[in-house]
Amino acid sequence: MCQFQAEQSKIINNCNIKGKYYRIDFMCEKIAELARPGQFVHVQIKNMGERLFRRPFSIFDVSDDGVLSIIYKVVGYGTCVLSGLKNGEICDILGPLGNSYSIPEIGETPIITAGGYGAASTYLLAKNSQTKGKVLLGAKNKDELILCDEYKRLGFDVEIATDDGSCGYSGLVTDLLAYFLKEAGIKIYGCGPNSMMYAITKMLKGTSKIAELSLDENMCCGVGACFGCVIKVVAKNEKGWEYKRSCNEGPVFKSNEIYLDF
Amino acid sequence: MANLTTNLGKLVLTNPVMTASGTFGYGEEYAKFYPLKQLGAVVVKGISPFQCHGNPMPRICETSSGMLNAIGLQNPGVDNFINKPEYLPFLRKAGAVVIVNIWGKSVEDYCAVAEKLDGVEGIAALEINISCPNIKEGGIAFGTDPVLAAKVVSSVRKKTKLPVITKLSPNVTKVSEFAKIVVGEGADMISLINTYPGMAIDIETRKSRIANITGGLSGPAIKPIAIKMVYETANAVDVPIIGMGGIFTTADAIEFFLAGADAVAIGTANFIDPMTPIKIISGINEYLDSHGYSGIKELVGNLAI
Numbered sequence A: 001m002c003q004f005q006a007e008q009s010k011i012i013n014n015c016n017i018k019g020k021y022y023r024i025d026f027m028c029e030k031i032a033e034l035a036r037p038g039q040f041v042h043v044q045i046k047n048m049g050e051r052l053f054r055r056p057f058s059i060f061d062v063s064d065d066g067v068l069s070i071i072y073k074v075v076g077y078g079t080c081v082l083s084g085l086k087n088g089e090i091c092d093i094l095g096p097l098g099n100s101y102s103i104p105e106i107g108e109t110p111i112i113t114a115g116g117y118g119a120a121s122t123y124l125l126a127k128n129s130q131t132k133g134k135v136l137l138g139a140k141n142k143d144e145l146i147l148c149d150e151y152k153r154l155g156f157d158v159e160i161a162t163d164d165g166s167c168g169y170s171g172l173v174t175d176l177l178a179y180f181l182k183e184a185g186i187k188i189y190g191c192g193p194n195s196m197m198y199a200i201t202k203m204l205k206g207t208s209k210i211a212e213l214s215l216d217e218n219m220c221c222g223v224g225a226c227f228g229c230v231i232k233v234v235a236k237n238e239k240g241w242e243y244k245r246s247c248n249e250g251p252v253f254k255s256n257e258i259y260l261d262f
Numbered sequence B: 001m002a003n004l005t006t007n008l009g010k011l012v013l014t015n016p017v018m019t020a021s022g023t024f025g026y027g028e029e030y031a032k033f034y035p036l037k038q039l040g041a042v043v044v045k046g047i048s049p050f051q052c053h054g055n056p057m058p059r060i061c062e063t064s065s066g067m068l069n070a071i072g073l074q075n076p077g078v079d080n081f082i083n084k085p086e087y088l089p090f091l092r093k094a095g096a097v098v099i100v101n102i103w104g105k106s107v108e109d110y111c112a113v114a115e116k117l118d119g120v121e122g123i124a125a126l127e128i129n130i131s132c133p134n135i136k137e138g139g140i141a142f143g144t145d146p147v148l149a150a151k152v153v154s155s156v157r158k159k160t161k162l163p164v165i166t167k168l169s170p171n172v173t174k175v176s177e178f179a180k181i182v183v184g185e186g187a188d189m190i191s192l193i194n195t196y197p198g199m200a201i202d203i204e205t206r207k208s209r210i211a212n213i214t215g216g217l218s219g220p221a222i223k224p225i226a227i228k229m230v231y232e233t234a235n236a237v238d239v240p241i242i243g244m245g246g247i248f249t250t251a252d253a254i255e256f257f258l259a260g261a262d263a264v265a266i267g268t269a270n271f272i273d274p275m276t277p278i279k280i281i282s283g284i285n286e287y288l289d290s291h292g293y294s295g296i297k298e299l300v301g302n303l304a305i
């Protein structure tokens, strides 16, 4: 059973890294100590007025001295307010929540496929992995590409795909993944828009390869109490599927568990 | 220290704060934050005779000072609830006072759950949900039709020795009439309010933000409606009342007591701050002490007119 808690966390850095992407660092010792790759935190953003919900963000990185970092993209009201919070302000953070990626075994080469802010979710995995592998980063265009240098610094090969061809391969990052599928000894991970995760699921159907994919569903409680964040997983019943909570049984699901109904 | 002991007829609680059905899962999740024994009672998510998958996604959305949900009463079914370690056995071990919220698609369904739960160790009361707006059959249909409401309550009453709470819908013209009807059929207590039907639309996709199209509105947005309905109900019937709807703070809870609630339930607030019920329990204590009340009873219905 996962262990989690609420922690009053002081902001020690909150800065723009590129375009709409920001990095925020919290002093958040207890959660940082427990955090595993792929888990997320549920942040109560102050000053949101009539908007009540917490916002979920992947744990990007943690340090031994209790710093927990998030990479976030400003997409709406909450993330916009978050980008305006100052050093020294306190946020109530719940975490670490959800399950985690399994670390590649010795001899297994990790291939991480990430799109948009999904690249934040797999960084700790790469950092903790004994064997270095590849990171396939996808984005709309070169201005939306993040974390290339960070992954390179960990010793990973970074391959890039952009929708408009402004950097790297012109097309979908899943096309890049297709090149590597036949290689032996690889372990595939993914985090990005759900459409991308479902595309990977489809690619792997009928092969013996199983990917670990982190799905992105809207969340409310974040701890498994509301049943508002479910996804369809394969089940032995008359329908062939059942709903599982992505905050609790996920956000990481095995590709052979994910049920595709389209 | 004021006395928080709360008498709801035969049901005696250490304090008047419980959790609202559907907002607390089956207890296990929030037991990581505090011992469930500290609550007056835990009201679990609606249980039906059969396992239920619930509605398609999206099931929730944030709205001004509240939220819409159409979960569709996803639940493991009564047999799994009784037997699987993560449900009732877990709550029993945690020493929680358990109230089981029940629902069905027909009167027979309601009776089947009540019958199965009767005599099972570790259940303090049943709450009949005749007010869920999010399922096609049953639910709110029972709560908005006086004849059906009477039928469900009288039938369940015959199947159980446990105290029976009836949870009313706010989606009626005169909630006090429904309160009188269900009390007449043997309900030992009334709880209110369930969510209020509502809708929200994404103007880019032109789709409803909820796959079920409509959902139930909860949170601070519905609190004034809930207070008024508790007030009217308390003046119409003589049984204990459990008030809920948008309780986020101690002050919110005190408003409900003054309107006539004997106990309160915390719903949506759990999703925002899991410690809310515990904070409110100690807040009520402080309020009673600082205002010179010796117990919660002195507050109930004590509205200055």
Ligand SMILES: Cc1cc2nc3c(=O)[nH]c(=O)nc-3n(C[C@H](O)[C@H](O)[C@H](O)COP(=O)(O)OP(=O)(O)OC[C@H]3O[C@@H](n4cnc5c(N)ncnc54)[C@H](O)[C@@H]3O)c2cc1C
Pocket (backbone or CB within 6 Å): A040, A054, A055, A056, A057, A058, A059, A070, A071, A072, A073, A074, A075, A076, A077, A078, A079, A080, A117, A118, A120, A121, A215, A216, A217, A218, A219, A220, A251
């Ligand atoms: C497990 C998980 C991990 C995540 N990790 C990251 C991360 O590392 N970095 C990052 O930038 N974002 C991450 N997100 C997405 C992030 O939670 C949303 O972008 C954020 O909640 C939007 O809030 P807002 O108030 O700015 O947007 P709103 O104004 O509320 O909405 C804008 C858009 O964001 C979407 N959205 C709103 N709330 C949520 C939600 N709770 N979950 C998912 N999407 C939502 C809406 O559908 C809408 O399209 C993650 C989401 C999940 C579920």
Ligand SMILES: Cc1cc2nc3c(=O)[nH]c(=O)nc-3n(C[C@H](O)[C@H](O)[C@H](O)COP(=O)(O)O)c2cc1C
Pocket (backbone or CB within 6 Å): A226, B020, B021, B022, B023, B045, B046, B069, B071, B073, B101, B129, B132, B167, B193, B194, B195, B217, B218, B219, B220, B222, B244, B245, B246, B247, B265, B266, B267, B268, B269
């Ligand atoms: C996500 C969610 C699920 C709910 N599920 C149930 C349920 O299963 N049975 C029930 O009687 N009420 C259910 N309710 C209604 C609540 O118990 C409560 O009556 C209502 O939300 C008003 O209280 P609040 O504003 O404090 O949340 C649910 C509410 C929410 C928000």
Ligand code: FES
Pocket (backbone or CB within 6 Å): A218, A219, A220, A221, A222, A223, A224, A225, A226, A227, A228, A229, A230, A245, A246, A247, A248
């Ligand atoms: S967000 Fe509430 S169960 Fe997942």
